[in-house]
Each structure stands twice: as structure tokens, then as C-alpha cells.
Amino acid sequence: MVIAVSAISSYAVPNLYESIALLRLIFIVLGGSIGFWGISLGFLFVLINICSNNLYGVPLSAPVAPFGKRGMRDVLIRSSWKKLGKSGAKIQDMPGAKLKG
Structure with a gap:
């Protein structure tokens, strides 16, 4: 499910393909090694990064x-x-x- 969502979302903005591919790889490794807790941990780090950025x-x-x-x-x-x-x-x-x- 995670791979399908990340594959579909990578076509939404083609300029972000490299960063999405890197995030996809990180989430696959985290999910494969730690399971659901790894995906949750990765999502937590992404959420913290989004909350700390200012535009x-x-x-x-x-x-x-x-x-x-x-x-x-x-x-x-x-x-x-x-x-x-x-x-x-x-x-x-x-x-x-x-x-x-």
C-alpha cells in the first residue's frame, strides 16, 4: 500500500521525482526492517520537518x-x-x- 501511494504521488509533481524516490526508498527500508513502527517513525520525522519549515x-x-x-x-x-x-x-x-x- 505504501509503495502504491508513493508511486502514484510521484507523478503529481514531476520536478520532485528525485526527492520522492529518496523518501520512497527510506520508507521501504524502514517498513521492511522495523515494520509499522518504522513507517510511523519515518512519518513522524517528515511531519516534524514540515512543522519546522517557514515560508x-x-x-x-x-x-x-x-x-x-x-x-x-x-x-x-x-x-x-x-x-x-x-x-x-x-x-x-x-x-x-x-x-x-
């Missing part, structure tokens, strides 16, 4: 990782545009956002 001062896992009550309105269930427009929230208001200028 223009905003975390990649923005509404979830630095928990913000306003941001959680639109994570699992889509809020209406009227509710989202009335909030007046900006990127600078997000917890963890450090924009220059």
Missing part, C-alpha cells in the same frame, strides 16, 4: 501547528465566505508569523 515567515502548517482559534474555523469544515471575510485577520495576526516590513 516567508509563515509556518507551512500555519492554521494547525501554531494553534490559533481563528485559523481553526476553516481547517476541517469550510466556513462561509461571510464569516471568513468579517474576521479581518491578516497574515501578521497569525501566531508564529514574522513578516518584515
Whole structure:
């Protein structure tokens, strides 16, 4: 199952083929040697890496990782545009956002 999902996802963005191939190899080795716990450990390391990266001062896992009550309105269930427009929230208001200028 892991191999099938990784093979299908490697065709989604062709520019990332090398890194996806490396991750696929790492997950196959971890799953083959440690089993489910190895795949879980690999997923944990990938998740930690995603949570630690920032893009223009905003975390990649923005509404979830630095928990913000306003941001959680639109994570699992889509809020209406009227509710989202009335909030007046900006990127600078997000917890963890450090924009220059």
C-alpha cells in the first residue's frame, strides 16, 4: 500500500521525482526492517520537518501547528465566505508569523 501511494504521488509533481524516490526508498527500508513502527517513525520525522519549515515567515502548517482559534474555523469544515471575510485577520495576526516590513 505504501509503495502504491508513493508511486502514484510521484507523478503529481514531476520536478520532485528525485526527492520522492529518496523518501520512497527510506520508507521501504524502514517498513521492511522495523515494520509499522518504522513507517510511523519515518512519518513522524517528515511531519516534524514540515512543522519546522517557514515560508516567508509563515509556518507551512500555519492554521494547525501554531494553534490559533481563528485559523481553526476553516481547517476541517469550510466556513462561509461571510464569516471568513468579517474576521479581518491578516497574515501578521497569525501566531508564529514574522513578516518584515
